[in-house]
Structures are given as C-alpha cells and as structure tokens.
Amino acid sequence: MSPVKKSIRTQLAAHYAVIKNIHIRDLFIQDTHRGKNYSRHLCGLNIDYSKNIISAETLSLLVAWAIASNVEESTRAMFAGEKINVSEDRAVLHTALRSKRDQYLKIDNIDVIAQVHAELDKMEQLVISIHDKSHRGWTNKSIDTFVNIGIGGSDLGAKMVVDALVDYRLGETRSFFISNIDYQVIESLQKTINPETTLFLISSKSFHTIETITNATTLIAWMQQLGCNDLHKHFFAITKNRDAATEFGIKPDNIFSLWNWVGGRFSLWSAVGLPIALAIGFDNFKGLLTGARAVDEHFLQTPLENNIPVILALIDYWYADFFDAQTHAFIPYDESLKLFPDYLSQLFMESNGKSVDLHGHFIEHKTMPVTWGSTGLNSQHAYAQLLHQGTHLVPIDFLVPLTTTGNRKHHEILLANCLAQSRALMQGATHTDPNQHCVGNRPSTTILYSALTPHTLGALIALYEHRTFVQGLLWQINAFDQWGVELGKKLAVELYQNLTGKKVAGDLDSSTQNLIELYTKSRQ
Ligand code: F6P
Numbered sequence: 001m002s003p004v005k006k007s008i009r010t011q012l013a014a015h016y017a018v019i020k021n022i023h024i025r026d027l028f029i030q031d032t033h034r035g036k037n038y039s040r041h042l043c044g045l046n047i048d049y050s051k052n053i054i055s056a057e058t059l060s061l062l063v064a065w066a067i068a069s070n071v072e073e074s075t076r077a078m079f080a081g082e083k084i085n086v087s088e089d090r091a092v093l094h095t096a097l098r099s100k101r102d103q104y105l106k107i108d109n110i111d112v113i114a115q116v117h118a119e120l121d122k123m124e125q126l127v128i129s130i131h132d133k134s135h136r137g138w139t140n141k142s143i144d145t146f147v148n149i150g151i152g153g154s155d156l157g158a159k160m161v162v163d164a165l166v167d168y169r170l171g172e173t174r175s176f177f178i179s180n181i182d183y184q185v186i187e188s189l190q191k192t193i194n195p196e197t198t199l200f201l202i203s204s205k206s207f208h209t210i211e212t213i214t215n216a217t218t219l220i221a222w223m224q225q226l227g228c229n230d231l232h233k234h235f236f237a238i239t240k241n242r243d244a245a246t247e248f249g250i251k252p253d254n255i256f257s258l259w260n261w262v263g264g265r266f267s268l269w270s271a272v273g274l275p276i277a278l279a280i281g282f283d284n285f286k287g288l289l290t291g292a293r294a295v296d297e298h299f300l301q302t303p304l305e306n307n308i309p310v311i312l313a314l315i316d317y318w319y320a321d322f323f324d325a326q327t328h329a330f331i332p333y334d335e336s337l338k339l340f341p342d343y344l345s346q347l348f349m350e351s352n353g354k355s356v357d358l359h360g361h362f363i364e365h366k367t368m369p370v371t372w373g374s375t376g377l378n379s380q381h382a383y384a385q386l387l388h389q390g391t392h393l394v395p396i397d398f399l400v401p402l403t404t405t406g407n408r409k410h411h412e413i414l415l416a417n418c419l420a421q422s423r424a425l426m427q428g429a430t431h432t433d434p435n436q437h438c439v440g441n442r443p444s445t446t447i448l449y450s451a452l453t454p455h456t457l458g459a460l461i462a463l464y465e466h467r468t469f470v471q472g473l474l475w476q477i478n479a480f481d482q483w484g485v486e487l488g489k490k491l492a493v494e495l496y497q498n499l500t501g502k503k504v505a506g507d508l509d510s511s512t513q514n515l516i517e518l519y520t521k522s523r524q
Contacts, residue, residue: 005068012061016322023441024053024426042308043294043459046402046448051426052315052395053323053443062314063304069473071310078469079300081107081261085480086358091261092480094465095296097269098289098458107261119257119271124282126236126274130199131171131281138230139196144173147189148275149215150203151179153264154238156346157461158203158275160339161268161288164457167336167405170281177275178219181211186218195226195234202237203272205258207244210492220249238271263480265346266465284454291458292465299466309466312445316467317474319395319443320366326392330373333400333418336452340399341373344464351468351479358476367475373397377417387425388438396444398422399460403451422446 001009028034028050038050054062078084081091096105096112105112129135133142148158159177176193178185202216216235223234232254237245240258256271268276269289277285295309304310319325328348330341352368374382376398387394400418404411421444428440449456472479497503498516505516 002068005065008061008064008068012065012318012322015057015061019053019055019058020323022053022055023428024051024443025428025440027055040306040308040311042298042463043291044449044453044456045459045463047308047312048446048448049311049315051422051444051446053441054315054318058318059305059311059314062318063310065317065474066304066310066314066470069476071304071470071473074473075300075469079296081105081112085261085263085478087478087481087483088260090480092263092266092469093259093261094263094266094269095293097262097267098293098296098462100293112259112261115257115259116270122256123271123274123277123285127277127282127285130278135233137196137198137233138228141196143197143199144171145176145193145198146173146275146278147176147178147193147198147200147219148203149178149200149219150212150238150272151209152346152350153267154203154205154209154212154272155179156339156343157265157268158273160337160343161273161276161457161461162279163339164336164452165276165280165284165454168280168284168454170279170284173279175275175279178215179211181214186215186222189219190222195223195228198234199278200235201274202235202239202245202248202250203274204238205240205262205264205267205272207237207239207241207248210489213248216248236274238274265350266480268461280454287454288458291453291455291460292462293458294455295459295462295466299462309463310470312463313467313470313474315445316369316395316471319393320369323393324366325369325395327370327372327394329379329387329394329396330371331376331379331396331398331421332373333376333398333414334452335375336401337399338375341371344373345371347464347468348471350482350485352471352475352477353484354477356477358478363475363477365475367477368471376421377414380417380421384421387442393442396422396425396442398444398446400446400448401451402448405451418446 031037034050035048039046039048074084078092079095081093083089083091085092091107093112096116099113099116101117103113130143136142148155155177162175176189178189200219202212204212220231220235223231228234232251235250236254236256237250238256238258239245240260242255242257245255246252256274258267258270262270269292273285276288299307299309330344332340348371349368354367355363357363398418398421400415425442425444426440428438431437469479498505499519505513
C-alpha cells in the first residue's frame with residue numbers, strides 16, 4: 001500500500017474512533033437540513049444517504065481514498081476499452097452496449113459500437129417478426145411464449161427486468177426462465193406451455209455450461225417427440241461461442257453474438273436481454289438502455305464528491321473495512337423488484353467476493369460483505385427483529401416508488417412502513433425495559449423513484465453496476481473475473497462420473513465417499 005493510502009487509512013481509523021461514538025440522531029440535530037444535504041437526484045432516482053454513519057469529514061476522507069485508489073483514471077480506462085480485467089486480459093465494456101449509434105470505439109482494431117448496433121438491429125428484427133406474427137412455429141402458429149434457457153448472468157438480469165416491467169408487456173405473451181438442472185423445472189414448464197407457439201432462447205456466453213446445455217438438449221428432444229420438424233423456427237442461441245452453438249445444431253442466422261468484453265453479470269443490455277425485448281417490445285428495451293446511458297454519463301463526468309455510484313461505494317467500503325459489517329441487505333418495498341436482491345447477489349458477490357488484489361497479492365483486510373434481502377413489508381415479519389435489536393450491524397438499501405397506478409391506500413401504507421423502518425432503525429427508542437429498548441444508529445440508504453419505468457430501471461441497474469466497479473477499485477479487486485466458481489464445476493464432472501459408475505472414485509474424503517455410496521445403494 002502506498003504511503004499516501006497508508007496515511008489516509010490511518011486518518012480514517014482515527015476518524016472512525018470518534019464517529020463510532022456519535023449517534024446518527026445527533027448528526028441530524030447538528031444539521032437540521034441533513035436530510036436534503038445528504039440526498040441527490042439522478043435520472044429519476046432520489047437517493048437519500050443521510051441515515052448513514054457519516055459526516056462531512058467522513059466523506060472528505062473517503063473521497064481522498066477514492067482519489068488514491070485511482071477511481072477517476074480507472075473509470076476513464078474502462079469506458080475507453082482498456083483491458084482492466086487484468087486476469088483475463090479483457091476490456092470491460094457493458095457501457096458500450098447502451099452507447100449511441102454514432103459513438104466510436106475500437107478494440108483490437110474492431111469497431112465495437114458498430115458490432116453492438118448490428119446485434120441490436122438483429123434483435124429488433126426478431127422482436128418485430130414475433131409481434132407482427134410473421135415468424136411462425138412448425139405448425140404455422142404465431143409465437144406467444146418465450147423460454148430463456150440460461151443461468152447466472154444469462155438468467156438473473158433478464159428475469160429480474162422482465163418481472164419488474166410486467167406493466168410494459170407487449171401483447172398477450174408469457175415468459176419463462178429455465179436455469180436450474182432440477183428436472184422439476186422442466187416438468188413444470190412442459191405442463192404449462194404450448195410447444196407449437198413457443199420460442200426457446202439458449203443463452204450462454206461460453207456455451208459450455210452443463211446445466212444450460214443439458215436443459216436445452218432435453219427441451220429439443222421433447223419438441224422432436226411432439227413432432228416438431230423444424231427446430232430452427234423455435235430455437236435461437238445467444239453466445240460468444242458461435243462455433244459451439246453451430247455444432248450444437250443452431251443455424252448461424254439464429255445465433256446472436258456476445259463478446260469477451262461483456263461480463264455475464266453485466267450482460268442484460270446485450271442479446272442476453274432478448275427475453276426483455278421480446279416481452280416489453282424493442283422501444284421499451286431502448287428506454288432501458290437510455291436510462292443506463294444517462295447514469296453512465298453521470299458516472300463518467302461528475303466529480304467524485306458528487307458522484308452517486310462513488311458515494312454509495314465509499315459508504316460500503318466504510319462499513320466493511322471500519323465497522324466490520326458482514327452483510328448488506330437490499331429491501332425493495334416494491335413487488336416489481338422482488339427479484340432485485342437475487343440479481344444483486346451475483347452482481348456484488350461474484351464481482352467482489354475475492355481475497356486477491358489486482359496484482360495477485362492476498363488482501364489483508366475485509367472485502368465484499370454478503371448481500372441478501374427480500375421485499376418489504378414481508379421483511380418486517382421475518383428478520384426485522386435482528387435488524388433492530390440484533391448484534392450485527394447490517395447496512396440496508398431501501399427501494400420504494402413514490403407513486404402507484406394501483407390502490408392509493410395500499411401504496412400509502414407501504415410507503416409509510418418503508419419510511420418508518422429507516423427512521424426506527426436510525427432513531428431507535430429508549431425504554432426502561434431492556435427487552436423493548438432499541439439502540440438505533442442502524443444505517444440505511446433510501447432510494448425513491450417516481451415510477452419504475454424502463455428508463456428508471458435502466459438507471460437503477462447501471463447505478464449498482466458502477467457502485468460494484470468502484471467497490472472493486474477501493475479494495476483493489478478485479479471485479480470482472482470469477483475464477484472461484486471453476487473448482488466446483490470441475491469437481492462436479494468428476495463426481496458425476498463416480499455417481500454414474502463410469503469411473504471408480506479416487507481418493508475422496510470419507511464424507512463425499514459415504515454420500516456417493518448412499519446414492520449407489522439407493523439405485524440397487
Ligand atoms: O457463475 C459463473 C458463471 O460463469 C457466470 O459468471 C455466468 O453468468 C454463468 O456462469 C453462466 O455462464 P454462461 O453464460 O457461459 O453459460
């Protein structure tokens with residue numbers, strides 16, 4: 001660590017020793033305009049970070065840490081297509097996916113923007129042909145059902161957006177997402193859809209993910225058993241590995257391209273987002289892209305002290321490194337965002353759940369906490385007790401719409417509860433009975449948005465993407481590789497051989513050996 005960074009961390013530690021004894025309540029008393037002074041508006045999002053354990057001095061020291069962590073230079077490098085994913089020697093350009101057509105960016109002498117817009121045009125053509133009913137199935141029926149076959153970044157983002165924007169659905173269509181290998185998922189789908197009117201999207205950047213390929217193979221066989229004599233009318237692929245998709249049997253015209261500079265968990269803006277465009281129409285999909293682009297412009301152009309993704313990432317860093325926060329909860333008071341916590345789990349924990357820095361050195365301090373969450377008010381009847389009176393410090397993001405198209409009374413009760421939770425967690429309540437006493441001083445950030453439109457959702461997702469990137473910079477982590485997931489996949493192939501008797505188990509631990517024997521005995 002450089003002498004400058006050591007000095008800043010020493011100052012942060014000294015500041016922590018003071019502010020940890022100050023109650024957030026007192027910070028509000030000291031600054032009667034704190035609510036407004038620690039709020040920012042960004043692309044339809046009102047971000048209130050005033051109920052955090054921070055002062056002007058805190059933010060000043062944290063911004064100094066951001067500067068010492070080269071946040072501005074690294075941000076410019078990312079947008080410029082430099083290979084900041086150092087362990088895989090790749091650029092990181094999910095921002096290019098929502099670029100304007102007239103922008104220009106070359107990577108390895110290839111015009112990236114032209115590539116992006118060629119795929120967007122191809123996506124638009126498919127969406128149009130489905131909705132104008134010119135694209136028909138093998139029995140000449142029009143398509144009304146979309147099945148995405150993919151997992152991780154090839155599933156979570158698109159599924160979350162399709163679910164969130166249900167009010168923007170185009171026509172009478174339905175979407176399904178098949179990710180797990182558990183056959184129950186396939187059985188349930190087969191009972192639900194009409195194969196003659198269904199389009200299947202095999203979404204896999206590598207086209208090697210065994211659960212995705214197995215699910216696709218099973219569904220192709222099912223279609224053939226039902227008499228489908230033209231699979232090309234029903235199966236498309238989204239992948240970087242065009243050769244593998246072609247070898248699998250997908251015709252070239254039915255393959256949408258990805259590139260190695262698109263990380264899976266950052267890919268919903270690409271053809272991985274085809275389920276979104278099919279569900280809500282291409283104009284609304286472009287609204288999602290435009291919202292994200294607006295946040296990109298804010299992130300790239302705004303000085304650190306007013307840069308929202310940077311501020312939120314700095315507060316995350318402050319809690320992880322100085323308050324030893326082990327987890328962070330995301331609680332949307334919005335059923336439209338019920339899948340958002342799951343999506344954020346991959347975004348945050350697959351990006352920054354690491355212990356080696358950009359230079360291959362082990363990191364001596366804490367990095368990414370565990371992220372979790374679910375919708376409110378249900379949270380209040382499940383784990384709010386721990387949040388209010390537990391022994392863990394759990395920073396929280398609350399997300400809530402200001403308006404509703406539904407019942408006003410229901411919405412006002414929902415909003416009142418969301419605001420009450422953040423106030424109660426901050427304020428606490430003194431009581432002579434220790435069982436009823438709430439210390440408070442439990443931090444949260446509240447994000448309010450007027451309504452969850454495609455533009456607003458695009459902005460919200462981009463805000464979290466850039467927050468993830470900046471967290472990585474503050475911990476000097478490469479947020480864009482995921483080597484940790486490979487060992488489990490490798491062992492699964494070996495144990496599959498053992499389970500199916502194709503290979504005698506080698507020197508397994510006695511637990512795994514015993515569990516395999518239980519299975520093989522159950523088969524006898
Ligand atoms: O979880 C590991 C991972 O590689 C993710 O990064 C990725 O989104 C997912 O698996 C699926 O990979 P693919 O799109 O190559 O099937």
